[in-house]
Each structure stands twice: as C-alpha cells, then as structure tokens.
Amino acid sequence: MGDFPNIVESMPKRVAFHYCGKRPLAVILKETMQVKEGDIFITKLERNFFGAFKVIRKGKSFFDESEGGTLMLGVLNYIDIEKPKISDSRLREILCRDRFSYNNNYCIEFFTDNEKYNRIKEYEFLGNLHLTEFELSLEYKLGDGRNGIKEGFPLSGVITPDFGNNMFLEWRWENEKDEFIEEVEKAKIESEKRWADLRKKQMKPKKMIEDQLFWAVIDKIKWDLKTSESQIQPAIDYLSKMKVSEIKQFKESLAYKLYLLDTREHARNIGEESYQDDNKHFSGDYFLYVRCCAIANGKDFFEKVLNDPKKMPKDLEFEELLSLPEEAYERKTKKQLDYDTGCDYETYSNFKGWE
Numbered sequence: 001m002g003d004f005p006n007i008v009e010s011m012p013k014r015v016a017f018h019y020c021g022k023r024p025l026a027v028i029l030k031e032t033m034q035v036k037e038g039d040i041f042i043t044k045l046e047r048n049f050f051g052a053f054k055v056i057r058k059g060k061s062f063f064d065e066s067e068g069g070t071l072m073l074g075v076l077n078y079i080d081i082e083k084p085k086i087s088d089s090r091l092r093e094i095l096c097r098d099r100f101s102y103n104n105n106y107c108i109e110f111f112t113d114n115e116k117y118n119r120i121k122e123y124e125f126l127g128n129l130h131l132t133e134f135e136l137s138l139e140y141k142l143g144d145g146r147n148g149i150k151e152g153f154p155l156s157g158v159i160t161p162d163f164g165n166n167m168f169l170e171w172r173w174e175n176e177k178d179e180f181i182e183e184v185e186k187a188k189i190e191s192e193k194r195w196a197d198l199r200k201k202q203m204k205p206k207k208m209i210e211d212q213l214f215w216a217v218i219d220k221i222k223w224d225l226k227t228s229e230s231q232i233q234p235a236i237d238y239l240s241k242m243k244v245s246e247i248k249q250f251k252e253s254l255a256y257k258l259y260l261l262d263t264r265e266h267a268r269n270i271g272e273e274s275y276q277d278d279n280k281h282f283s284g285d286y287f288l289y290v291r292c293c294a295i296a297n298g299k300d301f302f303e304k305v306l307n308d309p310k311k312m313p314k315d316l317e318f319e320e321l322l323s324l325p326e327e328a329y330e331r332k333t334k335k336q337l338d339y340d341t342g343c344d345y346e347t348y349s350n351f352k353g354w355e
Contacts, residue, residue, distance in 0.1 A: 228319070
C-alpha cells in the first residue's frame with residue numbers, strides 16, 4: 001500500500017477505507033456487509049438533523065414460507081445537527097414516544113432482512129455497540145407495541161427512507177408542541193375534507209370476474225395449514241392459472257366486496273378493536289383486515305355478514321387476502337400488477353356506509 005498510513009489496520013474492519021483503487025470500502029460494504037446485532041446506522045431527519053437506529057436482534061421469520069429472517073430495529077434517542085459519534089451516550093437509549101396518542105411506547109419494530117426488500121444498506125453505517133441489559137431483555141415477539149415491552153412489537157415489513165424520523169417528531173413534541181399540534185390538526189381537517197369530497201363521488205366497480213369463479217378461488221384457501229401465508233398459497237396458485245384479464249377482474253371483485261363491508265355498523269362489530277365513536281382510537285387498517293377475513297370465509301359467510309353486521313368476525317383478521325391477486329399476477333407474468341380498481345377498499349371509502 002506504499003506510503004499510506006497504518007490507520008487502516010487500526011480502524012474497525014467495517015469502516016476502514018479501501019485505498020487500492022482509491023475506492024471507499026463503504027461502497028463495497030453495501031454489497032457484501034452482513035448486518036449484525038448491535039449495528040448502528042445514521043439517519044437523516046428533517047431540518048438537516050441526524051438520528052440513528054440500532055439492530056437489536058436478528059432472528060427467524062415469523063412466517064414459515066417467508067424468504068429470509070427478521071430484524072428487530074430500535075430508533076435511538078439521538079438528534080443533533082452533527083452526525084453521532086459511536087461514543088455518544090444517547091446511542092445507548094431506545095427512543096420512548098410520548099406524542100399525541102402514544103403513551104411512553106418504545107420505538108421498536110420488526111423488518112424483513114431479505115435484501116430484495118430491505119433498504120438498510122442505504123443508510124450510513126456508524127459502528128457496533130454491545131446490546132444493553134434493557135435491549136437483551138426484550139422479547140422477540142409480535143404485537144402492536146402499545147401494551148408494554150412484554151406484549152411484542154409491530155411488523156413493518158420494508159425499511160422506508162424516512163425510518164428514524166420518529167426522533168424528530170418527538171423533538172418537535174418537546175420543543176414546539178403548540179405549533180406541532182396546530183399543524184397536525186390543520187392537516188387532519190384538510191385530509192378529512194379531501195376524503196369527504198372523494199367519498200361523495202359514487203364509486204362504481206369496473207368489470208368484475210364471474211361470481212362463481214371468484215368464490216372458487218376463495219374456496220382454495222386451506223384453513224388446516226399452520227400459517228396465514230401457507231393458507232393463501234393454494235388460492236394464489238389456482239388464480240395464477242387463469243387469464244391475466246381474469247386476475248384483474250378478481251382484484252376488482254375483491255375491492256368491491258371489501259367496499260360493501262366498509263360501513264359504520266360493520267366496524268362496530270369486530271370485537272375488542274370495534275369502532276366506538278370519532279373521539280376514540282380506531283384502526284382503519286385492522287378493520288380492513290377483518291373485512292378480508294369475512295370474505296376469506298366464503299360466499300355464505302360473506303352474504304350473512306353483509307346483511308347482518310353483528311355477524312362480523314370478532315378479533316380475527318386475514319390481511320394476506322389483499323395480496324392474492326398481486327401474487328397470482330406476479331407468479332403468472334413475472335411482473336408486478338399495475339391496476340387501479342374502480343372502488344377503493346380503504347376504510348371510510350364507502351361514504352354512504354359511514355353517514
């Protein structure tokens with residue numbers, strides 16, 4: 001290496017520079033590095049602040065058929081205009097959220113470690129720190145993250161570019177609370193107005209698949225298998241053998257049926273997470289997944305539920321149904337399905353159902 005200093009040998013292997021060819025080793029690491037427990041990555045936050053997150057645990061996927069394993073990541077209690085140094089004590093604390101409806105919830109989530117979907121290597125690697133006693137005590141368990149550390153943490157799937165921004169939002173809650181609340185309330189009012197205007201437009205489905213064929217696909221779901229991902233596979237396989245046009249028409253039918261179940265009365269009858277009133281927390285996403293469960297249980301059950309909201313599934317959901325047409329299309333064509341349905345199945349889309 002000629003007259004280059006020996007600093008390379010004294011630096012940690014994962015942050016050294018590859019002087020041969022004048023190419024930083026950091027570039028090579030994006031292709032070759034193996035993420036480890038204790039790894040810390042730097043995040044860019046709003047207003048040119050920096051934050052950080054830590055790999056707390058690596059483990060198996062919660063689903064037998066998933067490719068790769070799962071990462072438990074925690075946003076760290078660091079925010080500054082300077083990038084963090086590995087010696088900073090703030091990197092030894094997991095962020096505890098307290099803004100709005102959060103109630104001292106630790107900012108910890110599960111993500112896939114499958115490099116096909118994982119964007120963790122797009123973040124700047126800072127270094128590695130041993131896990132703290134608190135981090136070692138955390139259970140590797142799925143949950144909603146709202147009921148304490150023993151009740152598990154949510155699975156979020158893909159790491160998005162804004163991951164870590166919770167730290168900035170907590171900073172605003174502490175330093176600009178009144179202004180922050182005003183902004184959020186204003187945005188909420190504007191969003192509700194846009195949604196109201198959109199929902200008032202009567203939604204009409206495009207061409208749908210024959211009802212007999214739709215339920216033939218649904219009937220392929222194998223409830224005797226262990227996981228929801230394995231249960232949906234026979235239906236994906238069956239639909240993938242149909243015409244491309246029929247796969248799109250299946251998606252249209254699914255969206256319309258979910259839309260029909262999107263009513264206030266149906267939302268009031270889904271168990272512990274039922275809708276109560278506009279002033280209490282209600283998860284629109286969870287309600288959507290419960291509606292999926294109602295359809296996944298077949299034609300007879302769907303029609304009973306449609307006519308009698310009290311028969312809605314209680315504390316049961318089947319989110320995997322949403323991806324059935326996309327998975328079937330990709331299996332058939334090796335491409336992603338790009339198709340917009342005539343009806344929106346997201347919660348509150350059925351304006352008349354929520355009047």
